Amino acid sequence: xxxxxxxxxxxxxxxxxxxxxxxxxxxxxxxxxxxxxxxxxxxxxxxxxxxxxxxxxxxxxxxxxxxxxxxxxxxxxxxxxxxxxxxxxxxxxxxxxxxxxxxxxxxxxxxxxxxxxxxxxxxxxxxxxxxxxxxxxxxxxxxxxxxxxxxxxxxxxxxxxxxxxxxxxxxxxxxxxxxxxxxxxxxxxxxxxxxxxxxxxxxxxxxxxxxxxxxxxxxxxxxxxxxxxxxxxxxxxxxxxxxxxxxxxxxxxxxxxxxxxxxxxxxxxxxxxxxxxxxxxxxxxxxxxxxxxxxxxxxxxxxxxxxxxxxxxxxxxxxxxxxxxxxxxxxxxxxxxxxxxxxxxxxxxxxxxxxxxxxxxxxxxxxxxxxxxxxxxxxxxxxxxxxxxxxxxxxxxxxxxxxxxxxxxxxxxxxxxxxxxxxxxxxxxxxxxxxxxxxxxxxxxxxxxxxxx
Amino acid sequence: xxxxxxxxxxxxxxxxxxxxxxxxxxxxxxxxxxxxxxxxxxxxxxxxxxxxxxxxxxxxxxxxxxxxxxxxxxxxxxxxxxxxxxxxxxxxxxxxxxxxxxxxxxxxxxxxxxxxxxxxxxxxxxxxxxxxxxxxxxxxxxxxxxxxxxxxxxxxxxxxxxxxxxxxxxxxxxxxxxxxxxxxxxxxxxxxxxxxxxxxxxxxxxxxxxxxxxxxxxxxxxxxxxxxxxxxxxxxxxxxxxxxxxxxxxxxxxxxxxxxxxxxxxxxxxxxxxxxxxxxxxxxxxxxxxxxxxxxxxxxxxxxxxxxxxxxxxxxxxxxxxxxxxxxxxxxxxxxxxxxxxxxxxxxxxxxxxxxxxxxxxxxxxxxxxxxxxxxxxxxxxxxxxxxxxxxxxxxxxxxxxxxxxxxxxxxxxxxxxxxxxxxxxxxxxxxxxxxxxxxxxxxxxxxxxxxx
Numbered sequence: 001x002x003x004x005x006x007x008x009x010x011x012x013x014x015x016x017x018x019x020x021x022x023x024x025x026x027x028x029x030x031x032x033x034x035x036x037x038x039x040x041x042x043x044x045x046x047x048x049x050x051x052x053x054x055x056x057x058x059x060x061x062x063x064x065x066x067x068x069x070x071x072x073x074x075x076x077x078x079x080x081x082x083x084x085x086x087x088x089x090x091x092x093x094x095x096x097x098x099x100x101x102x103x104x105x106x107x108x109x110x111x112x113x114x115x116x117x118x119x120x121x122x123x124x125x126x127x128x129x130x131x132x133x134x135x136x137x138x139x140x141x142x143x144x145x146x147x148x149x150x151x152x153x154x155x156x157x158x159x160x161x162x163x164x165x166x167x168x169x170x171x172x173x174x175x176x177x178x179x180x181x182x183x184x185x186x187x188x189x190x191x192x193x194x195x196x197x198x199x200x201x202x203x204x205x206x207x208x209x210x211x212x213x214x215x216x217x218x219x220x221x222x223x224x225x226x227x228x229x230x231x232x233x234x235x236x237x238x239x240x241x242x243x244x245x246x247x248x249x250x251x252x253x254x255x256x257x258x259x260x261x262x263x264x265x266x267x268x269x270x271x272x273x274x275x276x277x278x279x280x281x282x283x284x285x286x287x288x289x290x291x292x293x294x295x296x297x298x299x300x301x302x303x304x305x306x307x308x309x310x311x312x313x314x315x316x317x318x319x320x321x322x323x324x325x326x327x328x329x330x331x332x333x334x335x336x337x338x339x340x341x342x343x344x345x346x347x348x349x350x351x352x353x354x355x356x357x358x359x360x361x362x363x364x365x366x367x368x369x370x371x372x373x374x375x376x377x378x379x380x381x382x383x384x385x386x387x388x389x390x391x392x393x394x395x396x397x398x399x400x401x402x403x404x405x406x407x408x409x410x411x412x413x414x415x416x417x418x419x420x421x422x423x424x425x426x427x428x429x430x431x432x433x434x435x436x437x438x439x440x441x442x443x444x445x446x447x448x449x450x451x452x453x
Numbered sequence: 454x455x456x457x458x459x460x461x462x463x464x465x466x467x468x469x470x471x472x473x474x475x476x477x478x479x480x481x482x483x484x485x486x487x488x489x490x491x492x493x494x495x496x497x498x499x500x501x502x503x504x505x506x507x508x509x510x511x512x513x514x515x516x517x518x519x520x521x522x523x524x525x526x527x528x529x530x531x532x533x534x535x536x537x538x539x540x541x542x543x544x545x546x547x548x549x550x551x552x553x554x555x556x557x558x559x560x561x562x563x564x565x566x567x568x569x570x571x572x573x574x575x576x577x578x579x580x581x582x583x584x585x586x587x588x589x590x591x592x593x594x595x596x597x598x599x600x601x602x603x604x605x606x607x608x609x610x611x612x613x614x615x616x617x618x619x620x621x622x623x624x625x626x627x628x629x630x631x632x633x634x635x636x637x638x639x640x641x642x643x644x645x646x647x648x649x650x651x652x653x654x655x656x657x658x659x660x661x662x663x664x665x666x667x668x669x670x671x672x673x674x675x676x677x678x679x680x681x682x683x684x685x686x687x688x689x690x691x692x693x694x695x696x697x698x699x700x701x702x703x704x705x706x707x708x709x710x711x712x713x714x715x716x717x718x719x720x721x722x723x724x725x726x727x728x729x730x731x732x733x734x735x736x737x738x739x740x741x742x743x744x745x746x747x748x749x750x751x752x753x754x755x756x757x758x759x760x761x762x763x764x765x766x767x768x769x770x771x772x773x774x775x776x777x778x779x780x781x782x783x784x785x786x787x788x789x790x791x792x793x794x795x796x797x798x799x800x801x802x803x804x805x806x807x808x809x810x811x812x813x814x815x816x817x818x819x820x821x822x823x824x825x826x827x828x829x830x831x832x833x834x835x836x837x838x839x840x841x842x843x844x845x846x847x848x849x850x851x852x853x854x855x856x857x858x859x860x861x862x863x864x865x866x867x868x869x870x871x872x873x874x875x876x877x878x879x880x881x882x883x884x885x886x887x888x889x890x891x892x893x894x895x896x897x898x899x900x901x902x903x904x905x906x
Contacts, residue, residue: 026588033588041581044604045573048612052569065609072605116505120498128494135479135486151497152525156518159501251747255708291750294704298751301845367834381820385841388834392754 035193036077043071043188047181066174070181075189080197080263082189086182087266088146093178096150097171099126100157104167107158123158127151141262190268198264198273202340204257205282208250208289209337209400214243215296216330216393220323222303223386224315244300250293257286272343278410285403292396299389302382314380317370318363322387325359328352329394336397336404345408345415346401353401356394363387488646489530496524496641500634519627523634528642533650533716535642539635540719541599546631549603550624552579553610557620560611576611580604594715643721651717651726655793657710658735661703661742662790662853667696668749669783669846673776675756676839677768697753703746710739725796731863738856745849752842755835767833770823771816775840778812781805782847789850789857798861798868799854806854809847816840 027034051064074085103126107118130151133139139147160167189195222244261279269275335349367387408415480487504517527538556579560571583604586592592600613620642648675697714732722728788802820840861868 023585023589027585033585037581037585040584040604041577044580044608045577048576048608049569049573052572052612068608068612069605072601072608116502119505120502123501124494124498127497128490131493132476132480132486132490136476148525151493152522155497155501155521155525159505159521251743252705252707254705290704294747294750295754297744297747298842298845301748364834381817381837381841384834384837388838389751392751 032193032195033077036195039188039192040071040075042192043075043184044068047071047184050180064177067177067181067184070178071185074182075185077195078197078200078260078263079189079194080260080265080267082185083266084142084263085145086186088143089149089178090182092146092149093153093175096153097157097175100154101167101171103154103158119158123155126154130154142265194270196264196267196270196273197260198267198277198279199271201257201260201264201279201282202273204253204260205285205289206337206341208253208286208293209333209340211243211246211250212289212292212296213330213333213337215247215300216326216333218243219299219303219330220319220326224319224323244303247293247296247300250290251297253286254290257283274411278407281403281407281410285400285407288396288400288403292393292400295389295393295396299386299393302386314370315383318366318383318387321359321362321366322383322390325356325363325394326390328356328359329390329397332356332397332401336400339408339413340404343411343413345413346404347415349401349404353394353398356397360391360394363391485646485648486530489648492641492645493524493528495645496528496637497521500524500637503633517630520630520634520637523631524638527635528638530648531650531653531713531716532642532647533713533718533720535638536719537595537716538598539639541596542602543631543635545599545602546606546628549606550610550628553607554620554624556607556611572611576608579607583607595718647723649717649720649723649726650713651720651730651732652724654710654713654717654732654735655726657706657713658738658742659790659794661706661739661746662786662793664696664699664703665742665745665749666783666786666790668700668753669779669786671696672752672756672783673772673779677772677776697756700746700749700753703743704750706739707743710736727864731860734856734860734863738853738860741849741853741856745846745853748842748846748849752839752846755839767823768836771819771836771840774812774815774819775836775843778809778816778847779843781809781812782843782850785809785850785854789853792861792866793857796864796866798866799857800868802854802857806847806851809850813844813847816844 047067051067070089074082074089076082076085103119103122107115107122110118130147134144134147157167157171160170261283264273264277264279267273267275269277329352332349332352335352336346339346339349367384407413500520504520523542527535527542529535529538556572556575560568560575563571583600587597587600610620610624613623714736717726717730717732720726720728722730782805785802785805788805789799792799792802820837860866
């Protein structure tokens, strides 16, 4: 019997150890998660102690339950989300309470027999209407929780069995406990190691740009495989894999980015972010970054063919300008990320962008001259395609530059005097030297319109 | 004064009319939204009437509040989401209630003075631990709401000022009202015009495939612009735009797809979906569909160049096989969508897939023979790139086919006898004739692993 059980108990042990390791990793990846857990625990313990200790308990009464409930549902990971929920809850409770009282008074005019029917109809109509408004994108984005609490409070007040004068006392009690709970959440969330949604969306945009940059910087070497054989190649292989896969997370970053930007809207000014920081512009950069990532995804499929291209003459002639174009495009992106990180005008990326554009011309000429003569199609087609997609990527990066420039103006990034002179000289050139894809712009406009209708 | 106010009042009128129109459109786009609003209103009215009518009110007591609260927070748009929240709420309340009682008993052993301190510590530790588990992906996906309710109920029970015997009575009351509220939600959600998350994810996958199919079917004509001039072209222009943009929604479909598939997991069998329908396989198809959409996004950038290609000789020679390849690839996708829609084996798409693969070979030969001689690079590069990306898309569609085939097996799609014979003859050929990209598979594996770690 023991022998039969041992493997399974060993298995459980292994899976428990595995589970603990994974949980540990979660905490190590972002220690703010552990801090958040303690913050929530602190808020609930504080509020529940107020409720538990008798002298205060007598004051607040049974409604103290609502303080705990408020903390549990309002306390979110980021400060913006907590503020959003707290404000929504407070306001919705107030509005719904007043409307509920009105409904009760209105129904009482019909006499005690008709009252329940009238009240039932009122609750039905208002709840149906309020539920439907939750489908309206603008309301869903910003006031979804408020509408939920509106429905809850309105039903509770309208249906409560008490007379109006007792309700007023109850409402006062309940509102004060909700304010107590909400204020505890908001104060702890804003003051104890705050997690700002604004900072998170700022960092997300930066890290996404950096991921694309790393791919582009490494792509040339990977595709044409001009790295030296031996130890070095082996060593680099491990890091290789990470930069070739890292960009994939950019493809699906839309949902996170949008919700963070929405919560950032609620946050007060902090650090380098003013109250009316241009979060919309971040989303614009995000849309363009993803567009660039889609092209990179198409590019990524060609890394498999790379084995035989290194040897072909055609490949060798295109290798240098292509690699340099990709490298410079990557550097331009890196500088863009850096300028957002340091809240400064993206003047350093102009140079790299211009070099990469020069390389676009050179790649085109090289292709033109090299293509004369007969080549093995299996070798030339992937190279031409890769070069062509890389040229598209340079175009994408140009529009990202314009968007980051827009951000730097709207958020008043620092711009030293000679930098501002430089930008006057260069940015016009940058913007005009490659004509912008009208379609891309249209798409951005459509996307932005969808995000902010 | 009147003149000053009129424009603004006119403006308000216009914006109100605009708002009403938009709300109307929301309802028309998906009438189930209106139905959902009425369902929620019905559930709340029913539960609140139970609470309002005196004889019943006396039985359930003040805890009736919890029935309304349960309905408000548990009733979600899809049946799966409602079930998920309802089950989570019921189970979490039970577990937390028992644990809370245990904590209370344990704390009382320390004497009345130390009791609040011990209780405070217990609440702090358990809440912190529970909050942290909400960051674990698996728990976040399926039991997030349950953990929230666990925290709430545990704090409430542990901190309530009552003795244990009164708590038992209270717990019985509260649990029964929560069950009343939850059952009302689940019954109405499942029986009155149910909105199945499973059906939604099924339809989403189908419509995504159809969107890509429409793009591919129209792309050849659009890129090479061989449509006749005049009235016909004008007529088609309006539909053109929709099919050229429709696929863009596929790019960002991941979040919706995942949450729907997660909720579908909770749903009982209905219609053609059994209880253990392979929802994971739908996500696999979704990942591959998006991969295909990324390539299409790269392709879409080349539609701008199309003006001058129509005239070039090189373009004319490649036009026919390329257009046919794109068309057949589109048809293969359409047939895949149709087979999922009709729950039948995707035998019809095999033919189109094979034709499109034949065209891949033909395109390659045509390129090879046409490329001899000197061509204007500005004309040839986009055409070669487009052909090359189209070839990648055919590869993508092949892996989508394999995934749909997997779904048809796992979900036991109908397969007529001669169809099953056909598939025996053909599917092996299909699977083997184009070698699968190992990298793609790896990516899918990584994605799937992320979704179901």
